[in-house]
Amino acid sequence: MTDVVVIGAGMAGLVCAQQLTQAGYGVRVVEKSRGLGGRVATRRLQGTCADHGTCYLKPEGELLGRFVELLGDRQILKVWTDKVDQLTANGTIERSPSLSPRYVAPEGMSAIAKFLAQGLDILLNQRVVAITATPENSWRLTLESSDEEITAQALVVAIPAPQAFMLLAPLGESLLDAEFIRCLGSVEFSPCISAIAGYPPTSSPLPQWLALTFTDHTEIAWIGFDSSKRLHPQQPHFVLQSNANFAKLHLETEDLQPVGQYLWQRAAQTLSLPWLDSPNWLQVHRWRYAFPTIPWNETVLAAKTPLPLVCCGDWCGGNLVEGAMVSGLAAATAINQQLHNLALPNVNFFNFFTQ
Template identity: 45%
Template structure:
């Protein structure tokens, strides 16, 4: 069977590639980062691991249910919590039940590694250009050292956030793809990971996930070290409000951005967030789509199959990304050009 190229090794790209490979296709994934997973990201920091994007996996539908079942039998998935606490202006906490949140001892990125098993993935290769030539889709990638390289395939999957697909698709002059891509918007998020020495005050906190509905600076705080079995330090991940992230996403003074987030946490919660032992900030320019396409993928069969998929097709969740990836694979499996 002919080679299918998949750009992006997030949940959508991995689920699509896995399904295509299962159907007998030869699949090559090209990923710009060093690791797989995209927004399902775990950072190794100061002798621990921290989930800096998706905080946990919850059953949201058919795909996440199946993935959780697979992970349950393959490795030690653990139930983290099914309660979120909501911060109230009168300093009280309102516990609310939510879907079961599952964590993994090595962080959520192990989910992506599980999906990536047996797939052929080229890492640290950023796709810069796609074009149609000699009866093939051809992609030009920039490698970590700056060199350019090219790959050909009979079909192309763009499993990247819609705004990142636009510069690749625009030169192809395919308005049926470009116009819908341009209609998708993403909320940004700034994640701040912070570590502290354990103290009775930190240990007494009753929450794992805290939501701050009244704040325009902070949206959620995750007690990340409570996902680990024998944590030696107290680790939190602060997720900014999208409006705060929009304002500071291009700031060249990340030190000040981090300080503003910590001060907001300290002042709101009256807890000593202000002086962490260590901190690391991450900017998610495309954290979560604020609207969606309303269908599993965006495709054209001419001149050869090209399909865009990702969470933004169906929603803003892990389930949406997986469903879109599998949907894209199903469409490709029915293409006569790929028999």
């Protein structure tokens, strides 16, 4: 038995777990993937790394601003660029008129999650396949690849709402109120396909831009010169992200390599950079739940049940990293109020990392 189980080691789940751990609760985080961070993700490949999820941080609120400042002091983040240019429908590149620093991690954006995970009890590669309530008034979690079952007094579900719905709906209205299930099922996401491509060191001409958004393109939404983030890049590599309409066409495509090759062919044509069509290597990733299109309008979604159960994530109020962090803090507060009402750290819980 532990006090709290957090399902999901994305930004919301890690912030919630860190807050509750610092307050004195026993917390265990369960994550189905091999790595931390959710969509703050980095792929290790070909002797380098590439950010195929969240490409940079652009702090606008106080919470993320202070977090970025802390990570900058620790040499985890640096300024990458202060503008993202735009490719218009007629094929011209418009320079961004506004300047706002974008921060990246030279070791990969997943370094942010690894920093947040310090001191936490985290089970990786463990998918929760069933949740039940025990006669002893606790939650029991069944794991897919283990005979172990985890029991906890409280549960935080910090994964995309459609995944949370599939996991929680079987509990039924006898345990979860109908309004909670309805609200959870109302959240919708758009998908995205990310394609990472590496090229020979002699490739030229290299683009003048570091990041480029596309206006009204039929397939492509964004391209980043990802190797420019690295301290000592050995060869140029780029990350391309499709738009939602294109990704929807390939949600169930088993082999994504031809899909990625097609995207880079289109990028080569659109940008008049023929060598983009012939990468040395290519990896493609499907984000089924990339961006919330119909989010929940509050910072958490809590069930009205005797056993504490709270859902959180970037789909609670918005789709930014900052929204996920705010939601994680709110989830910790909601769980604490239903348990022992301990003294939670100040909202600036980053004090923990400066000790």
